[in-house]
Amino acid sequence: MTTQGYPAQGPVRVSRELAPWLRIWAIARRHAYVLYRSPHRLFDVTVWPIVDTVLFGSLGVYFVRQGGPSSPGQAGIAYLLSGIVLWHVVYQAQIAVSTGFMEETWSRNLLTLMVTPLRELELVAGIAVFGLAKLIMGVGVVALAAFALYAFDVTTLGLGLLPVIAILLLGGWTIALVVIGLILRFGNGAEALAWGIMFVVMPLGGVFYPVEALPGFIRPVSALLPTTHAFAAGRELIDGGPMPWGQLALASAGTLVAAAGALAFVAWMLRLFRRRGYVTRYS
Amino acid sequence: MSDVLRARGLLKTYRRGRAVDGVDLTVRRGERVALLGPNGAGKTTTLLMCLGVVEPDGGTVEIAGHRLPRGRSAAMARVGFAAGYLPLPERLRVGEFLRMFGQLYGLADPDTQAMRGLERFGIPHLAKAMGTELSSGQKTLIGIVKSTMHDPELLVLDEPTASLDPDVAMRVRTGLAALCEERGTALLVTSHDMVEVERIAQRVVFLSAGRVVADGPPLEVAARFGREDLEEVFLHLASERQASEHTEGLRP
Numbered sequence: 001m002t003t004q005g006y007p008a009q010g011p012v013r014v015s016r017e018l019a020p021w022l023r024i025w026a027i028a029r030r031h032a033y034v035l036y037r038s039p040h041r042l043f044d045v046t047v048w049p050i051v052d053t054v055l056f057g058s059l060g061v062y063f064v065r066q067g068g069p070s071s072p073g074q075a076g077i078a079y080l081l082s083g084i085v086l087w088h089v090v091y092q093a094q095i096a097v098s099t100g101f102m103e104e105t106w107s108r109n110l111l112t113l114m115v116t117p118l119r120e121l122e123l124v125a126g127i128a129v130f131g132l133a134k135l136i137m138g139v140g141v142v143a144l145a146a147f148a149l150y151a152f153d154v155t156t157l158g159l160g161l162l163p164v165i166a167i168l169l170l171g172g173w174t175i176a177l178v179v180i181g182l183i184l185r186f187g188n189g190a191e192a193l194a195w196g197i198m199f200v201v202m203p204l205g206g207v208f209y210p211v212e213a214l215p216g217f218i219r220p221v222s223a224l225l226p227t228t229h230a231f232a233a234g235r236e237l238i239d240g241g242p243m244p245w246g247q248l249a250l251a252s253a254g255t256l257v258a259a260a261g262a263l264a265f266v267a268w269m270l271r272l273f274r275r276r277g278y279v280t281r282y283s
Numbered sequence: 284m285s286d287v288l289r290a291r292g293l294l295k296t297y298r299r300g301r302a303v304d305g306v307d308l309t310v311r312r313g314e315r316v317a318l319l320g321p322n323g324a325g326k327t328t329t330l331l332m333c334l335g336v337v338e339p340d341g342g343t344v345e346i347a348g349h350r351l352p353r354g355r356s357a358a359m360a361r362v363g364f365a366a367g368y369l370p371l372p373e374r375l376r377v378g379e380f381l382r383m384f385g386q387l388y389g390l391a392d393p394d395t396q397a398m399r400g401l402e403r404f405g406i407p408h409l410a411k412a413m414g415t416e417l418s419s420g421q422k423t424l425i426g427i428v429k430s431t432m433h434d435p436e437l438l439v440l441d442e443p444t445a446s447l448d449p450d451v452a453m454r455v456r457t458g459l460a461a462l463c464e465e466r467g468t469a470l471l472v473t474s475h476d477m478v479e480v481e482r483i484a485q486r487v488v489f490l491s492a493g494r495v496v497a498d499g500p501p502l503e504v505a506a507r508f509g510r511e512d513l514e515e516v517f518l519h520l521a522s523e524r525q526a527s528e529h530t531e532g533l534r535p
Contacts (some may be wrong), residue, residue, distance in 0.1 A: 013388075013391060014389050014390075025386065038374060107370070111369060115439075116384065117389050143533055278299070279336050283366070
Protein backbone atom coordinates (compact mmCIF):
# COMPACT_ATOMS: atom_id res chain seq x y z
CA MET A 1 0.00 0.00 0.00
CA THR A 2 1.46 3.35 -0.95
CA THR A 3 0.91 6.35 1.19
CA GLN A 4 2.09 8.77 -1.43
CA GLY A 5 0.82 9.49 -4.88
CA TYR A 6 -1.94 11.93 -4.10
CA PRO A 7 -1.80 14.32 -7.03
CA ALA A 8 -1.42 18.01 -6.24
CA GLN A 9 -4.61 18.76 -8.16
CA GLY A 10 -7.79 16.93 -7.31
CA PRO A 11 -9.52 14.76 -9.92
CA VAL A 12 -11.16 16.43 -12.92
CA ARG A 13 -14.91 16.80 -12.54
CA VAL A 14 -17.62 17.29 -15.12
CA SER A 15 -19.46 20.60 -15.27
CA ARG A 16 -22.24 21.38 -12.80
CA GLU A 17 -24.78 21.20 -15.66
CA LEU A 18 -23.62 17.76 -16.78
CA ALA A 19 -23.31 16.24 -13.30
CA PRO A 20 -27.04 15.37 -12.78
CA TRP A 21 -27.17 13.59 -16.17
CA LEU A 22 -24.03 11.64 -15.31
CA ARG A 23 -25.62 10.56 -12.02
CA ILE A 24 -28.79 9.43 -13.80
CA TRP A 25 -26.64 7.52 -16.31
CA ALA A 26 -24.67 5.88 -13.48
CA ILE A 27 -27.87 4.59 -11.87
CA ALA A 28 -29.31 3.37 -15.18
CA ARG A 29 -26.08 1.53 -15.94
CA ARG A 30 -25.98 -0.04 -12.48
CA HIS A 31 -29.45 -1.49 -13.06
CA ALA A 32 -28.45 -2.76 -16.48
CA TYR A 33 -25.72 -4.79 -14.74
CA VAL A 34 -28.27 -6.12 -12.26
CA LEU A 35 -30.49 -7.45 -15.08
CA TYR A 36 -27.49 -8.79 -17.01
CA ARG A 37 -26.26 -10.73 -13.97
CA SER A 38 -29.72 -11.90 -12.79
CA PRO A 39 -31.21 -13.79 -15.74
CA HIS A 40 -34.19 -14.86 -13.62
CA ARG A 41 -35.34 -11.26 -13.73
CA LEU A 42 -35.91 -11.66 -17.46
CA PHE A 43 -39.02 -13.66 -16.48
CA ASP A 44 -40.93 -10.39 -16.10
CA VAL A 45 -40.08 -9.24 -19.61
CA THR A 46 -40.20 -12.55 -21.50
CA VAL A 47 -42.20 -15.40 -19.94
CA TRP A 48 -44.89 -13.35 -18.19
CA PRO A 49 -45.80 -11.34 -21.34
CA ILE A 50 -46.09 -14.56 -23.38
CA VAL A 51 -48.25 -16.23 -20.71
CA ASP A 52 -50.55 -13.19 -20.66
CA THR A 53 -50.82 -13.15 -24.45
CA VAL A 54 -51.65 -16.85 -24.65
CA LEU A 55 -54.19 -16.55 -21.82
CA PHE A 56 -56.12 -13.59 -23.20
CA GLY A 57 -55.61 -14.45 -26.86
CA SER A 58 -56.95 -17.98 -26.35
CA LEU A 59 -59.85 -16.66 -24.32
CA GLY A 60 -60.76 -14.43 -27.26
CA VAL A 61 -60.42 -17.27 -29.78
CA TYR A 62 -62.66 -19.48 -27.66
CA PHE A 63 -65.42 -16.85 -27.49
CA VAL A 64 -65.23 -16.27 -31.24
CA ARG A 65 -65.66 -20.00 -31.87
CA GLN A 66 -68.59 -20.18 -29.49
CA GLY A 67 -70.41 -17.32 -31.12
CA GLY A 68 -69.74 -18.04 -34.80
CA PRO A 69 -68.06 -15.83 -37.38
CA SER A 70 -70.58 -12.99 -37.15
CA SER A 71 -70.48 -12.71 -33.36
CA PRO A 72 -69.19 -9.60 -31.58
CA GLY A 73 -66.41 -11.89 -30.35
CA GLN A 74 -64.46 -10.95 -33.49
CA ALA A 75 -63.95 -7.49 -32.03
CA GLY A 76 -63.56 -9.01 -28.58
CA ILE A 77 -60.37 -10.85 -29.47
CA ALA A 78 -58.87 -7.59 -30.73
CA TYR A 79 -59.96 -5.84 -27.51
CA LEU A 80 -58.35 -8.55 -25.43
CA LEU A 81 -55.10 -8.59 -27.37
CA SER A 82 -54.73 -4.82 -27.69
CA GLY A 83 -55.68 -4.62 -24.00
CA ILE A 84 -52.92 -6.96 -22.94
CA VAL A 85 -50.33 -5.24 -25.14
CA LEU A 86 -51.25 -1.84 -23.67
CA TRP A 87 -51.56 -3.27 -20.15
CA HIS A 88 -47.94 -4.34 -20.33
CA VAL A 89 -46.96 -0.70 -20.87
CA VAL A 90 -48.42 0.11 -17.43
CA TYR A 91 -47.18 -3.13 -15.86
CA GLN A 92 -43.62 -3.01 -17.15
CA ALA A 93 -43.21 0.72 -16.36
CA GLN A 94 -44.46 0.16 -12.81
CA ILE A 95 -42.59 -3.05 -12.04
CA ALA A 96 -39.29 -1.76 -13.48
CA VAL A 97 -39.28 1.33 -11.26
CA SER A 98 -40.63 -0.39 -8.12
CA THR A 99 -38.26 -3.35 -8.27
CA GLY A 100 -35.39 -1.06 -9.28
CA PHE A 101 -35.90 0.89 -6.08
CA MET A 102 -36.32 -2.31 -4.08
CA GLU A 103 -33.03 -3.59 -5.50
CA GLU A 104 -31.32 -0.75 -3.62
CA THR A 105 -33.05 -1.79 -0.40
CA TRP A 106 -32.38 -5.52 -0.90
CA SER A 107 -28.67 -4.85 -1.51
CA ARG A 108 -28.56 -2.39 1.46
CA ASN A 109 -27.23 0.24 -0.90
CA LEU A 110 -29.67 2.98 0.09
CA LEU A 111 -27.56 4.57 2.84
CA THR A 112 -24.46 4.59 0.63
CA LEU A 113 -26.42 6.27 -2.16
CA MET A 114 -27.91 8.84 0.21
CA VAL A 115 -24.42 9.99 1.18
CA THR A 116 -23.56 11.01 -2.37
CA PRO A 117 -24.66 14.06 -4.38
CA LEU A 118 -27.42 11.91 -5.93
CA ARG A 119 -30.84 13.54 -5.56
CA GLU A 120 -33.94 11.44 -4.95
CA LEU A 121 -35.49 12.34 -8.31
CA GLU A 122 -32.25 11.46 -10.09
CA LEU A 123 -32.33 8.01 -8.48
CA VAL A 124 -35.88 7.42 -9.68
CA ALA A 125 -35.06 8.90 -13.12
CA GLY A 126 -32.04 6.60 -13.50
CA ILE A 127 -34.13 3.56 -12.61
CA ALA A 128 -36.92 4.72 -14.94
CA VAL A 129 -34.49 5.27 -17.84
CA PHE A 130 -33.31 1.69 -17.60
CA GLY A 131 -36.90 0.64 -16.97
CA LEU A 132 -37.73 1.99 -20.45
CA ALA A 133 -35.38 -0.58 -21.94
CA LYS A 134 -37.16 -3.32 -19.97
CA LEU A 135 -40.52 -1.91 -21.03
CA ILE A 136 -39.54 -2.03 -24.71
CA MET A 137 -38.48 -5.66 -24.26
CA GLY A 138 -41.64 -6.64 -22.37
CA VAL A 139 -44.12 -4.86 -24.63
CA GLY A 140 -42.18 -6.01 -27.68
CA VAL A 141 -42.54 -9.63 -26.56
CA VAL A 142 -46.32 -9.26 -26.05
CA ALA A 143 -46.77 -7.56 -29.41
CA LEU A 144 -44.68 -10.18 -31.22
CA ALA A 145 -46.47 -13.05 -29.45
CA ALA A 146 -49.87 -11.55 -30.36
CA PHE A 147 -48.78 -11.31 -33.99
CA ALA A 148 -47.12 -14.73 -34.15
CA LEU A 149 -49.82 -16.69 -32.28
CA TYR A 150 -53.03 -14.82 -33.15
CA ALA A 151 -52.13 -12.72 -36.23
CA PHE A 152 -52.96 -9.55 -34.30
CA ASP A 153 -50.84 -6.60 -35.44
CA VAL A 154 -50.98 -3.85 -32.82
CA THR A 155 -49.46 -1.31 -35.24
CA THR A 156 -52.71 -1.33 -37.23
CA LEU A 157 -54.05 0.95 -34.51
CA GLY A 158 -51.94 3.67 -36.11
CA LEU A 159 -50.31 6.76 -34.68
CA GLY A 160 -53.19 7.21 -32.24
CA LEU A 161 -51.46 4.50 -30.24
CA LEU A 162 -48.59 6.82 -29.33
CA PRO A 163 -50.49 9.19 -27.00
CA VAL A 164 -52.24 6.19 -25.41
CA ILE A 165 -48.85 4.57 -24.72
CA ALA A 166 -47.44 7.84 -23.34
CA ILE A 167 -50.37 8.21 -20.92
CA LEU A 168 -50.11 4.59 -19.78
CA LEU A 169 -46.34 4.93 -19.32
CA LEU A 170 -46.84 7.92 -17.04
CA GLY A 171 -49.63 5.99 -15.29
CA GLY A 172 -47.23 3.09 -14.59
CA TRP A 173 -44.59 5.44 -13.18
CA THR A 174 -47.27 7.09 -11.02
CA ILE A 175 -48.24 3.77 -9.44
CA ALA A 176 -44.53 3.02 -8.90
CA LEU A 177 -44.08 6.29 -6.99
CA VAL A 178 -46.92 5.32 -4.66
CA VAL A 179 -45.31 1.90 -4.10
CA ILE A 180 -41.92 3.56 -3.37
CA GLY A 181 -43.62 5.88 -0.89
CA LEU A 182 -45.19 2.91 0.89
CA ILE A 183 -41.84 1.08 1.01
CA LEU A 184 -40.17 4.18 2.48
CA ARG A 185 -42.85 4.28 5.16
CA PHE A 186 -43.42 0.60 5.92
CA GLY A 187 -40.15 -1.01 4.81
CA ASN A 188 -39.74 -4.07 2.66
CA GLY A 189 -42.93 -5.52 4.13
CA ALA A 190 -44.75 -3.29 1.64
CA GLU A 191 -42.98 -4.76 -1.36
CA ALA A 192 -45.80 -7.25 -2.03
CA LEU A 193 -47.76 -4.19 -3.16
CA ALA A 194 -45.41 -3.79 -6.13
CA TRP A 195 -47.11 -6.76 -7.75
CA GLY A 196 -50.37 -6.84 -5.81
CA ILE A 197 -51.42 -3.29 -6.67
CA MET A 198 -51.44 -4.18 -10.37
CA PHE A 199 -54.04 -6.90 -9.78
CA VAL A 200 -56.29 -4.23 -8.29
CA VAL A 201 -55.73 -1.73 -11.08
CA MET A 202 -56.21 -4.30 -13.86
CA PRO A 203 -59.93 -5.06 -13.38
CA LEU A 204 -60.75 -1.50 -12.32
CA GLY A 205 -58.69 0.21 -15.01
CA GLY A 206 -60.84 -0.78 -17.99
CA VAL A 207 -58.08 -2.78 -19.64
CA PHE A 208 -60.40 -5.12 -21.58
CA TYR A 209 -63.88 -3.65 -21.20
CA PRO A 210 -65.65 -0.31 -20.71
CA VAL A 211 -66.81 1.00 -17.33
CA GLU A 212 -70.37 -0.17 -18.06
CA ALA A 213 -69.27 -3.81 -17.92
CA LEU A 214 -68.42 -3.49 -14.22
CA PRO A 215 -70.89 -3.94 -11.34
CA GLY A 216 -72.65 -0.66 -10.68
CA PHE A 217 -71.08 0.16 -7.33
CA ILE A 218 -67.52 -0.11 -8.74
CA ARG A 219 -68.15 2.04 -11.80
CA PRO A 220 -67.47 5.43 -10.15
CA VAL A 221 -64.07 4.18 -8.97
CA SER A 222 -63.24 2.85 -12.43
CA ALA A 223 -64.35 6.08 -14.11
CA LEU A 224 -61.99 8.02 -11.85
CA LEU A 225 -58.96 6.01 -12.96
CA PRO A 226 -57.09 7.65 -15.86
CA THR A 227 -56.16 4.25 -17.32
CA THR A 228 -59.87 3.52 -17.91
CA HIS A 229 -60.03 6.39 -20.42
CA ALA A 230 -56.70 5.51 -22.04
CA PHE A 231 -57.82 1.92 -22.66
CA ALA A 232 -61.19 3.19 -23.88
CA ALA A 233 -59.29 5.36 -26.37
CA GLY A 234 -57.40 2.24 -27.49
CA ARG A 235 -60.67 0.38 -28.12
CA GLU A 236 -62.06 3.30 -30.14
CA LEU A 237 -58.99 3.07 -32.34
CA ILE A 238 -59.62 -0.66 -32.83
CA ASP A 239 -63.15 0.09 -33.90
CA GLY A 240 -61.69 2.30 -36.63
CA GLY A 241 -63.05 5.53 -35.19
CA PRO A 242 -61.33 8.94 -35.41
CA MET A 243 -58.71 9.99 -32.90
CA PRO A 244 -60.57 9.81 -29.55
CA TRP A 245 -59.55 13.26 -28.32
CA GLY A 246 -62.15 13.36 -25.56
CA GLN A 247 -60.98 10.15 -23.92
CA LEU A 248 -57.33 11.14 -24.40
CA ALA A 249 -57.93 14.53 -22.76
CA LEU A 250 -59.66 12.90 -19.79
CA ALA A 251 -56.89 10.32 -19.46
CA SER A 252 -54.12 12.95 -19.75
CA ALA A 253 -55.67 15.28 -17.20
CA GLY A 254 -56.35 12.43 -14.79
CA THR A 255 -52.84 11.02 -15.16
CA LEU A 256 -51.25 14.43 -14.57
CA VAL A 257 -53.32 14.95 -11.42
CA ALA A 258 -52.49 11.42 -10.21
CA ALA A 259 -48.77 11.93 -10.96
CA ALA A 260 -48.75 15.20 -9.01
CA GLY A 261 -50.51 13.46 -6.12
CA ALA A 262 -48.02 10.55 -6.20
CA LEU A 263 -45.07 12.97 -6.21
CA ALA A 264 -46.50 14.81 -3.22
CA PHE A 265 -47.10 11.48 -1.45
CA VAL A 266 -43.57 10.18 -2.04
CA ALA A 267 -42.08 13.53 -0.94
CA TRP A 268 -44.13 13.31 2.27
CA MET A 269 -43.00 9.72 2.89
CA LEU A 270 -39.38 10.73 2.22
CA ARG A 271 -39.61 13.48 4.84
CA LEU A 272 -41.01 10.94 7.29
CA PHE A 273 -38.23 8.52 6.31
CA ARG A 274 -35.58 11.11 7.17
CA ARG A 275 -37.35 12.37 10.28
CA ARG A 276 -37.82 8.91 11.82
CA GLY A 277 -34.42 7.58 10.76
CA TYR A 278 -35.89 4.64 8.83
CA VAL A 279 -32.66 4.37 6.81
CA THR A 280 -31.26 2.19 9.59
CA ARG A 281 -33.63 -0.56 8.39
CA TYR A 282 -31.36 -0.91 5.39
CA SER A 283 -27.91 -0.66 6.96
CA MET B 284 -7.99 26.21 10.06
CA SER B 285 -11.45 26.45 8.47
CA ASP B 286 -14.34 24.23 9.56
CA VAL B 287 -15.35 21.48 7.16
CA LEU B 288 -18.15 20.23 9.39
CA ARG B 289 -20.02 22.44 11.79
CA ALA B 290 -22.99 20.97 13.68
CA ARG B 291 -24.71 23.06 16.33
CA GLY B 292 -27.27 22.06 18.94
CA LEU B 293 -28.33 18.81 17.31
CA LEU B 294 -31.44 17.29 18.83
CA LYS B 295 -33.17 14.05 18.01
CA THR B 296 -35.95 12.24 19.82
CA TYR B 297 -37.24 8.84 18.82
CA ARG B 298 -40.21 7.02 20.35
CA ARG B 299 -37.93 5.31 22.86
CA GLY B 300 -36.62 8.67 24.07
CA ARG B 301 -34.06 11.36 23.35
CA ALA B 302 -31.19 9.97 21.27
CA VAL B 303 -29.19 13.18 20.78
CA ASP B 304 -29.45 16.09 23.16
CA GLY B 305 -27.80 19.30 22.00
CA VAL B 306 -24.64 17.98 20.38
CA ASP B 307 -22.12 20.47 18.97
CA LEU B 308 -19.51 18.98 16.66
CA THR B 309 -16.84 20.75 14.63
CA VAL B 310 -14.24 19.18 12.37
CA ARG B 311 -11.59 21.42 10.85
CA ARG B 312 -9.74 21.01 7.56
CA GLY B 313 -7.08 18.27 7.82
CA GLU B 314 -8.15 17.34 11.35
CA ARG B 315 -8.64 13.71 12.46
CA VAL B 316 -11.52 13.41 14.92
CA ALA B 317 -13.04 10.32 16.56
CA LEU B 318 -16.65 10.24 17.72
CA LEU B 319 -16.85 7.81 20.60
CA GLY B 320 -19.27 6.47 23.15
CA PRO B 321 -20.90 3.30 24.41
CA ASN B 322 -23.80 1.66 22.57
CA GLY B 323 -26.84 3.92 22.61
CA ALA B 324 -24.77 7.05 23.23
CA GLY B 325 -26.08 8.67 20.04
CA LYS B 326 -23.04 8.27 17.75
CA THR B 327 -24.83 6.79 14.76
CA THR B 328 -27.74 9.22 14.98
CA THR B 329 -25.31 12.15 15.24
CA LEU B 330 -23.33 10.85 12.26
CA LEU B 331 -26.47 10.30 10.17
CA MET B 332 -27.72 13.80 10.99
CA CYS B 333 -24.34 15.27 10.01
CA LEU B 334 -24.61 13.39 6.70
CA GLY B 335 -28.12 14.66 6.01
CA VAL B 336 -29.65 11.17 6.08
CA VAL B 337 -31.64 11.73 9.27
CA GLU B 338 -33.38 15.05 9.86
CA PRO B 339 -32.61 16.61 13.25
CA ASP B 340 -35.50 17.86 15.41
CA GLY B 341 -33.37 20.89 16.18
CA GLY B 342 -29.97 22.36 15.40
CA THR B 343 -28.02 23.01 12.22
CA VAL B 344 -25.45 21.19 10.09
CA GLU B 345 -23.08 22.85 7.64
CA ILE B 346 -20.57 21.00 5.46
CA ALA B 347 -17.92 22.94 3.55
CA GLY B 348 -20.16 26.01 3.74
CA HIS B 349 -23.29 24.19 2.53
CA ARG B 350 -26.19 24.18 4.97
CA LEU B 351 -28.24 20.98 5.19
CA PRO B 352 -30.78 19.94 4.07
CA ARG B 353 -30.97 22.58 1.31
CA GLY B 354 -27.37 22.20 0.19
CA ARG B 355 -27.24 18.43 0.71
CA SER B 356 -26.25 17.46 -2.84
CA ALA B 357 -23.45 20.06 -3.05
CA ALA B 358 -22.28 19.15 0.46
CA MET B 359 -22.17 15.43 -0.28
CA ALA B 360 -19.95 16.06 -3.30
CA ARG B 361 -17.32 17.02 -0.71
CA VAL B 362 -17.90 14.09 1.61
CA GLY B 363 -16.69 10.51 1.46
CA PHE B 364 -18.45 7.87 3.56
CA ALA B 365 -17.71 4.25 4.28
CA ALA B 366 -18.92 1.89 6.97
CA GLY B 367 -17.54 -1.50 7.85
CA TYR B 368 -21.06 -2.93 8.10
CA LEU B 369 -22.28 -1.88 4.65
CA PRO B 370 -22.01 -4.51 1.92
CA LEU B 371 -21.06 -3.95 -1.71
CA PRO B 372 -23.90 -4.40 -4.18
CA GLU B 373 -23.78 -8.08 -5.12
CA ARG B 374 -24.18 -7.94 -8.86
CA LEU B 375 -21.33 -5.55 -9.62
CA ARG B 376 -17.63 -6.06 -10.19
CA VAL B 377 -15.37 -3.87 -8.07
CA GLY B 378 -14.40 -1.73 -11.07
CA GLU B 379 -18.06 -1.24 -12.03
CA PHE B 380 -18.98 -0.33 -8.45
CA LEU B 381 -16.19 2.25 -8.27
CA ARG B 382 -17.04 3.67 -11.69
CA MET B 383 -20.66 4.10 -10.60
CA PHE B 384 -19.71 6.01 -7.48
CA GLY B 385 -17.10 8.02 -9.39
CA GLN B 386 -19.86 9.11 -11.75
CA LEU B 387 -22.17 9.90 -8.85
CA TYR B 388 -19.40 12.16 -7.52
CA GLY B 389 -19.11 13.81 -10.94
CA LEU B 390 -15.64 12.53 -11.86
CA ALA B 391 -14.76 12.99 -15.52
CA ASP B 392 -12.51 9.91 -15.56
CA PRO B 393 -13.78 7.59 -12.82
CA ASP B 394 -11.91 4.51 -14.10
CA THR B 395 -8.50 6.18 -13.69
CA GLN B 396 -9.42 7.46 -10.23
CA ALA B 397 -10.70 4.01 -9.27
CA MET B 398 -7.46 2.35 -10.35
CA ARG B 399 -5.41 4.98 -8.50
CA GLY B 400 -7.43 4.34 -5.37
CA LEU B 401 -7.07 0.57 -5.66
CA GLU B 402 -3.30 0.93 -6.13
CA ARG B 403 -3.08 3.34 -3.20
CA PHE B 404 -4.50 0.65 -0.91
CA GLY B 405 -2.54 -2.18 -2.56
CA ILE B 406 -5.49 -4.00 -4.12
CA PRO B 407 -5.45 -3.31 -7.91
CA HIS B 408 -5.90 -7.05 -8.54
CA LEU B 409 -9.45 -6.82 -7.15
CA ALA B 410 -10.72 -4.53 -9.94
CA LYS B 411 -12.39 -7.37 -11.83
CA ALA B 412 -13.61 -9.32 -8.80
CA MET B 413 -17.33 -9.62 -8.07
CA GLY B 414 -18.53 -8.10 -4.80
CA THR B 415 -19.62 -11.57 -3.63
CA GLU B 416 -16.09 -12.96 -4.07
CA LEU B 417 -14.49 -10.59 -1.57
CA SER B 418 -13.66 -11.18 2.08
CA SER B 419 -15.17 -8.77 4.59
CA GLY B 420 -11.78 -7.08 4.97
CA GLN B 421 -11.48 -6.61 1.20
CA LYS B 422 -15.01 -5.19 1.08
CA THR B 423 -14.04 -2.68 3.76
CA LEU B 424 -10.97 -1.66 1.76
CA ILE B 425 -13.07 -1.23 -1.40
CA GLY B 426 -15.48 0.92 0.61
CA ILE B 427 -12.58 3.13 1.70
CA VAL B 428 -11.31 3.40 -1.91
CA LYS B 429 -14.85 4.39 -2.96
CA SER B 430 -15.03 7.04 -0.27
CA THR B 431 -11.66 8.62 -1.12
CA MET B 432 -11.53 8.47 -4.94
CA HIS B 433 -13.18 11.88 -5.40
CA ASP B 434 -10.75 13.67 -3.06
CA PRO B 435 -13.32 14.60 -0.39
CA GLU B 436 -12.84 17.45 2.04
CA LEU B 437 -14.47 15.39 4.80
CA LEU B 438 -14.10 11.65 5.13
CA VAL B 439 -16.58 9.95 7.46
CA LEU B 440 -15.76 6.37 8.41
CA ASP B 441 -18.03 4.31 10.64
CA GLU B 442 -16.11 1.41 12.20
CA PRO B 443 -13.67 1.33 9.27
CA THR B 444 -11.23 -1.30 10.47
CA ALA B 445 -13.62 -3.55 12.40
CA SER B 446 -13.16 -6.47 10.02
CA LEU B 447 -9.50 -5.97 9.10
CA ASP B 448 -6.44 -7.98 10.15
CA PRO B 449 -4.11 -5.92 12.37
CA ASP B 450 -1.49 -5.47 9.60
CA VAL B 451 -4.09 -4.32 7.05
CA ALA B 452 -5.71 -2.07 9.66
CA MET B 453 -2.33 -0.48 10.31
CA ARG B 454 -1.78 0.14 6.60
CA VAL B 455 -5.26 1.65 6.32
CA ARG B 456 -4.49 3.98 9.23
CA THR B 457 -1.20 4.97 7.60
CA GLY B 458 -2.92 5.55 4.26
CA LEU B 459 -5.66 7.65 5.83
CA ALA B 460 -3.17 9.71 7.84
CA ALA B 461 -1.21 10.39 4.64
CA LEU B 462 -4.40 11.42 2.84
CA CYS B 463 -5.25 13.87 5.62
CA GLU B 464 -1.71 15.30 5.65
CA GLU B 465 -1.25 15.62 1.90
CA ARG B 466 -4.72 16.62 0.78
CA GLY B 467 -5.95 18.39 3.89
CA THR B 468 -8.83 15.92 4.16
CA ALA B 469 -10.67 16.04 7.46
CA LEU B 470 -11.47 12.69 9.03
CA LEU B 471 -14.42 11.88 11.28
CA VAL B 472 -14.30 8.30 12.48
CA THR B 473 -16.24 6.12 14.89
CA SER B 474 -14.72 3.02 16.38
CA HIS B 475 -15.01 0.73 19.38
CA ASP B 476 -11.29 0.01 19.21
CA MET B 477 -9.80 2.60 21.58
CA VAL B 478 -6.21 1.62 20.77
CA GLU B 479 -6.89 2.34 17.12
CA VAL B 480 -8.53 5.64 18.02
CA GLU B 481 -5.50 6.74 20.05
CA ARG B 482 -3.33 5.97 17.02
CA ILE B 483 -5.37 7.76 14.39
CA ALA B 484 -7.29 10.59 16.07
CA GLN B 485 -5.88 13.97 17.06
CA ARG B 486 -9.08 14.78 18.91
CA VAL B 487 -11.83 12.66 20.45
CA VAL B 488 -15.42 13.60 21.15
CA PHE B 489 -17.08 11.37 23.73
CA LEU B 490 -20.86 11.05 23.73
CA SER B 491 -22.92 9.63 26.55
CA ALA B 492 -26.71 9.60 26.71
CA GLY B 493 -26.84 11.83 23.64
CA ARG B 494 -24.59 14.55 25.06
CA VAL B 495 -20.97 15.53 24.52
CA VAL B 496 -19.19 14.70 27.77
CA ALA B 497 -15.61 15.26 26.61
CA ASP B 498 -13.88 16.89 23.66
CA GLY B 499 -10.11 17.13 23.28
CA PRO B 500 -6.86 15.31 22.48
CA PRO B 501 -6.98 11.62 23.55
CA LEU B 502 -4.49 11.89 26.42
CA GLU B 503 -6.04 15.08 27.76
CA VAL B 504 -9.50 13.51 27.75
CA ALA B 505 -8.20 10.43 29.57
CA ALA B 506 -6.49 12.66 32.15
CA ARG B 507 -9.65 14.71 32.65
CA PHE B 508 -11.46 11.54 33.74
CA GLY B 509 -8.48 10.52 35.88
CA ARG B 510 -7.86 7.48 33.64
CA GLU B 511 -4.81 6.03 31.95
CA ASP B 512 -6.23 5.73 28.45
CA LEU B 513 -9.37 6.01 26.31
CA GLU B 514 -10.35 2.40 26.91
CA GLU B 515 -10.70 3.14 30.62
CA VAL B 516 -12.71 6.28 29.88
CA PHE B 517 -14.97 4.24 27.60
CA LEU B 518 -15.52 1.56 30.28
CA HIS B 519 -16.18 4.24 32.89
CA LEU B 520 -18.84 5.93 30.73
CA ALA B 521 -20.42 2.60 29.79
CA SER B 522 -20.72 1.59 33.45
CA GLU B 523 -22.19 5.01 34.35
CA ARG B 524 -24.73 4.58 31.60
CA GLN B 525 -25.66 1.10 32.80
CA ALA B 526 -26.02 2.36 36.37
CA SER B 527 -28.31 5.23 35.33
CA GLU B 528 -30.45 2.86 33.23
CA HIS B 529 -30.71 0.53 36.21
CA THR B 530 -31.75 3.42 38.50
CA GLU B 531 -34.37 4.58 36.00
CA GLY B 532 -35.64 1.01 35.84
CA LEU B 533 -36.06 0.93 39.64
CA ARG B 534 -38.04 4.19 39.77
CA PRO B 535 -41.73 3.71 40.56
